[in-house]
Amino acid sequence: MTLLSKFDSLAADRAALLSTGFDPFGIPIEQIYSPTEALIKGRRILLAGTNNYLGLTFAPECIQAVHEAIDREGTGTTGSRMANGSFAGHRALEQELADFYECRSAIVFTTGYQANLAMISGLARAGEDTLLIDADCHASIYDGCRLSGADVIRFRHNNVADLDKRLRRLGDRAAGALIIVEGIYSMLGDRAPLADFVDLKNTYGSYLLVDEAHSLGVLGHYGRGLVEETDLINEVDFIVGTFSKSLGSTGGYCASNHPELDLLRYTSRPFVFTASPPPTVVASTRAALPLLREGVVLRKKLWENARRLYQHLDGLGYKLGPEPSPVIAVLLESREQARALWEGLFEHGIYVNLIFAPATPGNESLVRCSVSAVHTGEQIDHICQAFAELRELASAS
Amino acid sequence: MTVKYDEILDRLGLHLQQVAGTKLEFDEDTNLIEGLGLDSYKVLDLMLEVEDEFDISVPMNLLTDVHTVRDLAQLIEQLKPAQ
Incomplete structure (x- = not known):
């Protein structure tokens, strides 16, 4: 196999995918x-697959902040903070995130993917450390583990006994190992049994x-995620999250009480x-954070929408993720079935996510909806x- | 090959049959991906079963050198504490 010939099978799959005029x-x-x-494609489409949980991408406060920032500070930073320095906004956002979690400090990263990559590879070292990750963790967590070179042990999804068993097998190495879980899992929308993991x-x-990418703004009175909902903020060593979902911009962060967090800036x-x-981006995120924190009404509406859609799909007999959440995954036995449902929804003017195995838990393909607080009752x-209307189509494919 | 290795191979074989299907034949030289039709995620799920079967931890990073059934059996032999 040559450098490029390995893409032959992917090219064939892609050509088949595009033959119908769609690239999902x-x-x-x-x-x-x-x-x-x-x-x-020339049609007004209802978006139900964008993880825009609070609908803040068009918040007037955020747009105004962006206008002011670009006039005041220009279009970019043209480099890393180590080389080009930290703008006032970077430092302010980090302080605001630390205050939000009532933690000692926070670091901002350029993307959510990078937050996991930077935190995990920064914390763990090859030949010294052990990482234990939930099997359903996001690719950014897997990639961070790989970049670290540390020993990586995978445990069965949300299975406390399974993690216990794997910690026991590590013997003395369990002390000091880093366990990594998510607040709400991106594929099936279920949440981690955090109190049990903290006990372990x-x-x-x-x-x-804990990666709160999909639970920031979604769980907890102030939207701080599963750590707040379970009252375990001070029990979790590192809280990671993203700006690209509930905060409506792009970027990532980690908040922690460990003073070593600030040393990761150098390593x-x-x-x-x-x-x-x-x-x-910094200005937009800073404007969105108080809206998220005070967004009690938005969260109430988000959960009303989520429960309503989940219960309706459940009543129709669709196979769904294990619990209601703003991430609602419809599990399908084959790619063809998932593709047919996805196309059917698009024909009905609805955009959702199509995800094929093996990039899914188990061996099923997914049609994944994400619900927003600003979806109207009519849209739901x-x-x-x-x-x-598509129930039979999905069954027959 | 030691008896211990053969025992590992026998016990490993039962799990490989489960994930690959009972009709599929394989030997020590069979490639896990190409020979058994497993994708990388199925290999990871297989490893959860294998770890429990032998009560060991197999770090994912060690799997980069595992290509065949023999490679996997040898890795288990290496990681399995002496009994």
Whole structure:
């Protein structure tokens, strides 16, 4: 196999995918109208697959902050913080995130993917450390583990007994190992049994990192995620998250009480060697954070929408993720079935996510919806109606 | 090959049959991906079963050198504490 010949089979798969005129994995959005509507292939499409949980991408406060930032500070930072310095906005956002979690400090990263890459590879070292990760963790966590070179042990998804068993097998190495879980899992929308994992990490003297990418803004009175909902903020060693979902911009962060967090600024290669977030992104995120924190009404509406759609799909007999959440995954036995349902929904004017095995838990393919607080009742009705009309189509494929 | 290795191979074989299907034949030289039709995620799920079967931890990073059934059996032999 040569450098490029390995792409032959992927090229064939892609050609088959494009033969119907759709690329579900790179849908061209011609114009975005709002957090829930866009022009796609000349049609006004309802967006139900964008993880825009609070609908803040068009918040006037954020847009105004971006306008002011670009006039004041220009379009970019043109390099890393180590080389080009930290703008006032970078430092302010880090302090605001630390205050938000009532933690000692926080670090901002340029993307959410990079936050996991930087934290895990910065904390763990080859030949010294052990990482224990939930089997359903996001690719950024797997990639961070790989970059670290440390020993990586995978445990069965959300299975406390399984993690216990694997910690026991480590013997003395369990003390000091880093356990990594997520607040809400991106594929099936279920949440980690965090209190049980905290008990285990305390029993073995391990550390715990929780990725709140999909739970920030979604769980907890102030939207701080599963750590707040379970009242375990001070029990978790490292809280990682992203700006690209509930905060409506792009970027990532880690908050922690460990003073060593600030030393990662000098040792974590994904932080040191990446251009820092531009002023516009920082400004938008800073404007969105108080909206998220005070967004009690938005969270209430988000959960009303999520429960309503989940219960409707459940009632129709679709196989779903294990619990209601703003991430609602419909599990299908084959790629063809998933593709047919995805196309059917698009024909009904609805965009959701199509995810094929093996990039999914188990061996099933997914049609994944994400619900927003700013979806109207009529929009949720429309999604429910489309799934009802497509029920037989999905079964027969 | 020692008896211990053969025992590992026998016990490993039962799990490989489960993930690859009972009709598929394989030997020590069979490649896990190409020979058994497993993708990388199925190999990781297989490893959860294998770890429990032998009560060992197999770090994912060690799997980069595992290509065949023999490679896997030898890795288990190496990681399995002497009984």
